[in-house]
Amino acid sequence: MSEFLNSKYAPLTAYTPGEQPRDRKYIKLNTNELPYPPSDAVIEAAKRAAGTLNLYCDPTAKALVSALAERYGVGEDCVAVGNGSDEVLSFIFMGFCERGVVIPEISYGFYPVYADLYRINAEKLPLLPDLSIDPRDYYGKNKTIVIANPNAPTGLALSRDQIEYILIENPSSLVCIDEAYVDFGGESCVPLLSKYKNLLVVMTFSKSRALAGGRLGFALGAPSVIADINKLKYSTNPYNVNTVTQACGIAALSAREYYDGKVETVKRTRQTLTDGLRRLGFTVADSAANFVFAAHETLPGRAYFTALRESGVLVRHFNVPEIENYNRISVGTPEEIEKLLEITEKILYNVR
Numbered sequence: 001m002s003e004f005l006n007s008k009y010a011p012l013t014a015y016t017p018g019e020q021p022r023d024r025k026y027i028k029l030n031t032n033e034l035p036y037p038p039s040d041a042v043i044e045a046a047k048r049a050a051g052t053l054n055l056y057c058d059p060t061a062k063a064l065v066s067a068l069a070e071r072y073g074v075g076e077d078c079v080a081v082g083n084g085s086d087e088v089l090s091f092i093f094m095g096f097c098e099r100g101v102v103i104p105e106i107s108y109g110f111y112p113v114y115a116d117l118y119r120i121n122a123e124k125l126p127l128l129p130d131l132s133i134d135p136r137d138y139y140g141k142n143k144t145i146v147i148a149n150p151n152a153p154t155g156l157a158l159s160r161d162q163i164e165y166i167l168i169e170n171p172s173s174l175v176c177i178d179e180a181y182v183d184f185g186g187e188s189c190v191p192l193l194s195k196y197k198n199l200l201v202v203m204t205f206s207k208s209r210a211l212a213g214g215r216l217g218f219a220l221g222a223p224s225v226i227a228d229i230n231k232l233k234y235s236t237n238p239y240n241v242n243t244v245t246q247a248c249g250i251a252a253l254s255a256r257e258y259y260d261g262k263v264e265t266v267k268r269t270r271q272t273l274t275d276g277l278r279r280l281g282f283t284v285a286d287s288a289a290n291f292v293f294a295a296h297e298t299l300p301g302r303a304y305f306t307a308l309r310e311s312g313v314l315v316r317h318f319n320v321p322e323i324e325n326y327n328r329i330s331v332g333t334p335e336e337i338e339k340l341l342e343i344t345e346k347i348l349y350n351v352r
């Protein structure tokens, strides 16, 4: 820390992104990216858009907003876009949590970081012993609620009905549902938007739409809430979604068949991975996301993580007591998963 940093930021613990190593070639199963490239149409759109990079991008992202509104069946005034959903989440913590925020104790690691950054009191609710969320814990909170559904890193999902009760039981609080993984098997809350003005759904192009490096996320919600988010955006960075990314987003929405096909492959591979790990003695919850969360009865989580790394496979381990025996393994290609299972079998053989 330099002597120049505002002292209020001194105690801040920043979010630790999953490694993106460049030193050697790993089988990369640690940050839940899609293991397939963007569609050809998206790559073409990026090339075309690059030719206008001398100009500022459209700060309203009008064409993209309009394509998203059509895709999700909402009005254009119900859509706000951001530089990844992380930025959208940042605006939500920055602007809508005056009475505090309620988050699951085990969830996306960025939530507590934003809470600290904006000096918001965060109430962290424990998961049930099976690592699921009990929706009743979130009733009558009178604070902003942020829940990832499906949750990360567990992969477990609440049903739309369960979320609807959280909305009903918190009529004067904003309920933000982070649907980063919904395309892989969750029930989206988008159909509830017309009924609940306190619902905000946050989504991203980083996972099911193979655009993690493009940084594109968005929120769907009531026009007044969306206008507030845009006010914060115009007070921070009006050009938050660049020209190339806007074009890629539009093209990705048009290439629905391509992405649906990849998502189906990921879901099939997830089953192979789940079955394979269970056969090797792992406890694996039924994931609704593009990763699985697995623990072994005799091989400690950290040891498995390290052994995989030494064999050239990256997964994600969290140094958090409740889940220290688990690893989060992204669903890669069928070939990558086959390799992971082979290596895992060898690791287990060696620790016997």
Ligand SMILES: *Cc1c(COP(=O)(O)O)cnc(C)c1O
Pocket: 083, 084, 085, 086, 087, 108, 148, 152, 178, 180, 203, 204, 205, 206, 212, 215, 216, 217
């Ligand atoms: C990956 C992820 C995000 C962030 O996605 P970006 O759009 O890449 O910023 C948000 N929420 C959850 C739960 C995630 O896992």
